[in-house]
Amino acid sequence: MAEIKKVILAYSGGLDTSIIIPWLKENYNNCEVVAVAADVGQGAELSGLEEKAIKTGASKLYIEDLTKEFVEDYIFPTVKAGAVYENKYLLGTSFARPLIGKRLVEIAKKENADAIVHGCTGKGNDQVRFELAIKAFAPNMKIIAPWRTWELKSRDDEIDYAEAHNVPIALTRETNYSKDKNIWHLSHEGLDLEDPANEPDYEKILELGVSPEQAPDKPTYITLSFEKGVPVALNGEKMDGVTLVKKLNEIGGANGVGLADIVENRLVGMKSRGVYETPGGSILYHAHEVLETICLDKETQHYKQQIALKFADIVYNGQWFTPLREALSAFVDSTQETVTGDVKLKLYKGNIINAGVTSPYTLYSEEFASFGEDDVYDQNDSAGFINLFGLPIKVKALLDEQRNK
Incomplete structure (x- = not known):
């Protein structure tokens, strides 16, 4: 601990990271x-956040605007891949953490810091996501995770600590x-959400x-336009990714769209x-x-689902930040060359309903x-196709008949 003179803290201003600042000052020689x-x-x-961070003991606060990079370099590549965890989770926290971890390393190097600190619990996924990103860009950087070592055992304990140290x-x-x-x-x-019942x-x-x-009793119609798998316009109006996602959040939220209640398998082994x-x-x-259903051939579409x-x-x-993810993204990008077109949807009381799709590359x-x-x-051609396609089944059945005589 005596070697730690300066640390970089991943700070959200939430309960965990708010109390970590005074805890670090107490336990790491006023670093x-x-x-x-x-x-x-x-x-x-x-x-x-800046006033709060300084008042609770931080020397300064960086507020890093990563939204554009987040949308363009993390969200959209994942959407293009069609990646959904356990059929429901759209990975909202998952792909934000590597980006944040990468920026923490950049600032740690700039500040000549001795360690990077995060407020993730020892039961969660985020500790892994942050630390793998840190290892990718600063393999020798020390990492401090207070939840693994401090005396606080619950969020109630954290609130007690905050009250005792006048942390708002x-x-x-x-x-x-x-x-x-x-x-x-x-x-x-x-x-109450901890009980799935x-x-x-x-x-x-x-x-x-x-x-x-x-949600309203009247449906809302929207049209999304894509170019090479990337959404570029809403209802005919071109817009950047950040603006587009914000607009869709407003429209979707107003129509009760996008709620998921999940019991998922965490990386560390437990269900949550x-x-x-x-x-x-x-x-x-x-x-x-929907757009991919008319733009991708059968074999590519089915294999991409496995990917x-x-x-x-x-x-x-x-x-x-791994070679496999980069390789899979390269595959996905190659499949998206013809995923261009317009998709019309009807939003109604939590439902997303197809209302039409067109593409210049339709198959x-x-x-x-x-x-x-x-x-x-010529529909007569199908008879020969079925005879060949079903030949293994027919041969097995004939041989089984002979063996059972």
């Missing part, structure tokens, strides 16, 4: 604490949910939108229950998948698929 808050689109949560916190024991918010999603964990009280916890019951709000992300995933499962595991497990031919009369396909 200098440089706080770093990553702006990944969490909005109002950043207001007043914007929650009570009754509203002490563990939350993570960025431009892509908002997660809720803890309290409990139905979430959406009217109490939702922040990005409303429950499906409270979380409720996620991802309104804009849910719309983007759906629209992109998506592995890609989701890699992102969830914090392995963004769908009405002439070939028609149930009406056509001159492009």
